[in-house]
Amino acid sequence: MVRTVKLAVIPGDGIGPEVVGEALKVLDAATAGTDLVFEQTPFSLGAARYLETGEVLTDEDLEAIKAHDAILLGAVGGVPGDPRLAGANIERGLLLKLRFSLDHYVNLRPTVLHEGVASPLASPGEVDFVVVREGTEGPYVGNGGAIRQGTPAEVANEVSVNTAYGVERVVRYAFAAASDRPRKKLTLVHKTNVLVFAGSLWKRTVDEVAAEFPDVSVDYLHVDAATIFLVTDPARFDVIVTDNLFGDILTDLAGAISGGIGLAASGNINPDGRFPSMFEPVHGSAPDIAGKGIADPTAAIGSVALLLRHLGETEAAVGVEQAIASDIADRGDRARTTSEVGDAIAARIGS
């Protein structure tokens, strides 16, 4: 029986379209000869669209995207400092708006140091953990404001909003993820000694949900200490659960120690299934190397594997994951073009 998945594709800006092209190539290879069909709708969104039309994300765009089963996104954002973009905040108005409107409360960011990949760490040990970053609360809610802007008496505030509702659902997801992994370990990262109200909510929630998962061992680290362990002993981590901002910071660092965010895939997941989940590389649009055909599409291709897993298409997902791993292992130091990497990974599918 044919399964048709409606996929919204947002190539975006800079290297976005280049890496998305390779991701779709691999998706084709992974589904060829199966009953799985991806019906793709391209959406022209990002800095380029804004410069053309003045629009970042219209209500119509959002409604049209909601009518899909899932989203694949490349990267959005123009050239830093482009004066024509000064009034726009593509990240907030597009990327974060999608995450919030589509209730992507789990931002899933696996970190694996693959065989054959050079880490900046001298002896990284075995790196295989996943960060479950909250995606709809924290300092990302946009509840800031300023008074007397531009004067010596200016006050600019940012509010981090944390709710029992929001924290509990992501913590429960993280415990379930930990329980499914061999090491069954969950580390809460926060800053409970300073952010006492938010920290207390996170800490109490983890303690409560822990009772439902007696097989999972629980650890706590302040965010500052967590960055230390990420470079001195990353092997200690299995599942990290943390808030939106700490998760942003930790996953870039995690990407760096595991060979660069050029390899890091992510899923913005709405586990309820009420809204389409969105899969995207952790990296940005990298305008400096755009159009040269040299961007590494591995993170975008990894995001396709996360998409397939999310859809329950485990076999196809494993096929893509193994193709990535074996390509990386053989990759060596030679420079390859974006499409060479995509071709090589696609060719390994099922082989």
Next chain:
Amino acid sequence: MVRTVKLAVIPGDGIGPEVVGEALKVLDAATAGTDLVFEQTPFSLGAARYLETGEVLTDEDLEAIKAHDAILLGAVGGVPGDPRLAGANIERGLLLKLRFSLDHYVNLRPTVLHEGVASPLASPGEVDFVVVREGTEGPYVGNGGAIRQGTPAEVANEVSVNTAYGVERVVRYAFAAASDRPRKKLTLVHKTNVLVFAGSLWKRTVDEVAAEFPDVSVDYLHVDAATIFLVTDPARFDVIVTDNLFGDILTDLAGAISGGIGLAASGNINPDGRFPSMFEPVHGSAPDIAGKGIADPTAAIGSVALLLRHLGETEAAVGVEQAIASDIADRGDRARTTSEVGDAIAARIGS
């Protein structure tokens, strides 16, 4: 002419008293035979004092401390999870209260990878930068709150407060510091694409103050990207200026890449001189190794060097810095006791 400096000494908890003992030993050696005299007043503050008296920091303590010219602090904080400390927050009630009450708006944290020190990075390159962390604003202000605590409808907020007054003074300090260094480079670290109000204030302030320091080159990084560069290319940094929370995170990571926070010194500085500045190692009280005489006192001794620099006693400061550097270079892998390290560094003073 004799110069008498009134020094408040807060040994604190855990390894605090051990490392402070060595720091004072080195201070003695550095001032022996000079006209510089430190009149020391010990203050019993920290978890131990709290357990004994129920007090964290009384108004009398604070007033007595204010009557000093400077403060040397070891580390404060009890054993994590000690139920008797559950109601206390020694970090907030003591350490942060001192920083805020004494208007320590510059939290100065130099990072140097000394010759002979192993870094967890495979090829760190030359690491020599200083983080100027804002110390009296941001998410550290304690302006959070919660409603319906303990219920499924709980909301817990944290507010980051940023003022033109507070940002400008620390940014100006950072520019002056950059201007005094050979590379003359300042990097603002923030998250302007998400924390748009606070980010805008920081960005505009840096742009404005930059005009007064045409010799300093200015760079900007999002905090997530900054953690990447700290492990892939720390040599790119010279002076980093950033907010209280980002500075907390970046300086622990900086400590880790430069050989561990056992080596990292810091100054909580009130540049106006209205209040005594406070010098402390970046590390905590490490109750797990307390009392064993094995804690590394180097960070506490480095804090004495920062204290001497702050007092304008440059010659004595350089003496301590050189003694530390030459001890570290010769240190090798052999384990030494806390007092062996203190003795060795003291012995090298002036030699």
